Ligand SMILES: Cc1cc2nc3c(=O)[nH]c(=O)nc-3n(C[C@H](O)[C@H](O)[C@H](O)COP(=O)(O)OP(=O)(O)OC[C@H]3O[C@@H](n4cnc5c(N)ncnc54)[C@H](O)[C@@H]3O)c2cc1C
């Protein structure tokens with residue numbers, strides 16, 4: 235875990251409300267694992283007492299990037315920062331995704347900007363699998379060319395039907411799970427809004443597949459100190475406790491999660 | 497004389513002694529904003545802190561409130577964590593060994609729902625190696641059962657402090673609530689009941705509403721406001737408390753930069769604590785220490801102790 239004063243190398247629109255911010259952060263770039271995140275002090279937004287968490291999207295050499303969506307005041311301020319400016323970055327934080335089990339077929343499920351950590355995961359895997367990308371509309375469907383370039387099978391669903399199947403990403407996922415003929419056991423890695431994660435987790439548990447879900451919670455410290463980001467989890471013996479999404483997560487085994495705070 | 501002693505003269509003495517606890521500088525980290533120590537240890541050399549005040553500990557494990565627990569507001573943060581903690585035994589077994597490996601005073605923040613629970617946890621920590629003092633939280637706005645109920649009634653505040661006093665030889669630091677009409681009365685009651693210092697302020701009771709859903713943002717409905725927004729309120733209360741007592745006062749509330757800490761010292765605090773700003777920048781305490789030292793040099797002071805209570809009133 236480091237704090238780096240990272241200079242901005244590139245900051246570019248990626249369609250819709252999304253942008254990619256590329257930073258020079260050698261120490262973080264050298265150690266980051268897929269699914270880990272950065273806690274950014276947003277420049278020109280210094281009146282805010284809290285940093286903002288973003289998954290690491292790309293990491294090559296000394297560079298890292300995030301793929302973010304403008305949703306509120308902090309991300310809005312971030313859109314105004316320019317190449318050459320410096321961002322105070324804490325990271326890498328959190329546990330990240332585990333490496334896929336030998337002999338399994340990686341099945342990724344992304345909702346909106348949830349595709350960011352899954353991109354890095356796919357990039358670092360030595361085999362191709364299948365990715366399900368869900369979004370509200372075609373503008374929110376990201377990274378399709380990247381996954382295609384890695385040789386991944388891609389299934390898309392948009393709620394308004396503007397690209398791929400109409401409806402939720404669980405539609406194509408269910409169809410695939412029911413009809414698949416591959417010998418390998420699917421292992422699911424998902425990142426997106428809670429509703430999607432819950433639906434994916436429930437399907438995985440029912441079908442007996444392992445599923446790893448990366449959660450999005452409003453964060454304070456980002457390091458496990460404030461207990462602001464907690465999620466109800468269950469232990470092997472069935473007892474429930476609060477896990478810290480920032481430190482014990484953000485990735486949890488679907489079977490551990492207690493939805494609705496149990 | 498050689499030049500070395502002259503240079504030494506210019507390095508101000510930053511050490512303070514609070515309630516018998518020797519600190520190499522007067523800048524501590526506030527309870528609940530620095531975990532138990534290990535969480536920030538990769539980023540902050542713990543030895544650089546005046547003291548670590550750990551997250552509130554109860555005799556038994558406590559789950560705290562449901563979520564959401566925090567929400568950012570203008571100038572700060574409203575939290576309703578609800579004093580989640582692993583309980584005294586787990587803390588002593590699993591975290592104290594880590595803290596003992598670091599050369600920094602550890603102040604354990606304790607709380608209870610009844611006077612008997614305060615006594616129980618205070619007694620448990622008496623004699624635990626590596627614990628330098630107890631901060632007694634009688635001012636948490638986030639649990640119904642206790643906390644603030646003790647801190648906003650002089651009789652019960654005196655009773656808790658007196659009864660805890662009888663259970664421990666450790667330096668005792670009651671943490672006062674800002675939610676009272678006359679803080680001086682509470683500070684004096686604490687001193688009379690045997691406190692070795694007082695600390696203030698805890699968070700201010702607060703509420704945030706989601707106007708689209710017309711629901712409270714926090715699961716606990718209400719919470720406590722911290723951060724820069726509360727700093728001037730805290731300075732005034734520290735000033736009043738310091739006038740009322742002879743024991744040292746520890747000032748906190750909204751410190752984000754050296755000048756915020758210097759204000760507390762000038763108002764009468766002997767030490768300060770950085771809270772919410774740890775989330776913004778874990779290096780804040782170090783920046784504040786360096787900034788106070790610079791201030792002392794540029795104002796011709798040899799010791800930080802000269803700053804305490806140096807407020808000039810009138811013309
Ligand atoms: C581990 C992790 C990884 C992430 N990765 C990415 C990523 O790769 N790309 C990306 O775009 N985003 C990512 N996010 C989400 C991102 O952190 C938020 O979108 C960002 O913090 C929003 O900041 P803001 O100031 O723009 O919005 P804010 O104004 O802070 O909030 C946005 C919305 O949330 C609401 N809100 C505020 N506080 C609370 C609360 N306590 N409880 C519930 N609702 C609240 C607000 O009312 C508003 O509608 C990630 C989050 C986490 C935890």
Ligand SMILES: Cc1cc2nc3c(=O)[nH]c(=O)nc-3n(C[C@H](O)[C@H](O)[C@H](O)COP(=O)(O)O)c2cc1C
Nearest residue numbers: 526527528552633697698722723749750751771772
């Ligand atoms: C997330 C959070 C948790 C806190 N937990 C505790 C606690 O357990 N015990 C306590 O006495 N004070 C607790 N506090 C209060 C702080 O120690 C401090 O008194 C207050 O936040 C004011 O300082 P600040 O404005 O610098 O944060 C907490 C504050 C925050 C923000």
Ligand code: FES
Nearest residue numbers: 454455456461480
């Ligand atoms: S954000 Fe502070 S504990 Fe997770």
